[in-house]
Amino acid sequence: MDFAKRLYQRFSSLVHELAKFGSIGAIAFLIDFGLLNLLNVVIGIGPLTSKVVATTISTTFAYAGNRFWTFRHREQSGLRREYFLFFLLNGIALLFGMLTIGFTTYTLNLHDALSFNIANIVGVGLGTLFRYWSYKKWVFMEATDPIPVELPEGGVKPGR
Template sequence: MDVAKRLYQRFSSLVHELAKFGSIGAIAFVIDTGLLNFCNVVLDLGPMTSKVAATTVSTTFAYLGNRFWTFRDREQSGLGREYFLFFLLNGIALLFGVLTIGFATYTLGLDDPLSLNIANIVGVGFGTLFRYWSYKKWVFLEATEPIPVELPETGGVRPDR
């Protein structure tokens, strides 16, 4: 039991970060899959256009969730820089989804909604691994100074007086 406790203490921040990243990712996945199916089946935009549209919306949600919740304790190197890199890296990750959907649809001839969703899940899985690694490496950088958890002590004097 002591070993498990030490392992948890050692990796607790990583476990919490992965849980938050996974939560945001799960919601973004629901948004992505819902819009993919809506655009493809209801709007008849085709699988590739539908995937790009769905990913654009879900990526915006994911950026906001990851910036202001998952990686909020990391250095903020500028909203513009982060947003640009986030979307650039998501564009690369989108290739995983587009390639798997394109392969299933145009190479294997599987153009039914179930095959589209299975291909989407495979592409999202590969893209998620790439995104987590790349966000930590290039977008949400480690803080160079510790970010305070609480407001500094004021010695009983309220700062607004």
């Protein structure tokens, strides 16, 4: 029992961060998945165009969720810089989805909704691994100074 407690204490911040990242990612996935199927299967827009549009919208949600909840304890290096890097890295991660959907649709010649969605899920899974690693490394960097959890004794003094 003591070993489990020490293990949890050592990795608790990582576990919490991964849980938050996963929650935001799950909601972003639902947005992406729903829009992707609406655009491609229901409306009939091409599979790759549908993927780009759905990913752009779900990425905007994911940025806000990750910046202001998952990685809020990390240093902020400027909204423009973070937003640019976030979308650049998501653009790279989008390639995983584009490749799996393109391969399934145009190389394997599978045009049914099930094959389309399986390809999307595989691409999202690969992209998620890349995104988590790259967000921590380049977008939401580790704070150089500890970020205070609460206000100091006496609160904030007026005029400062």
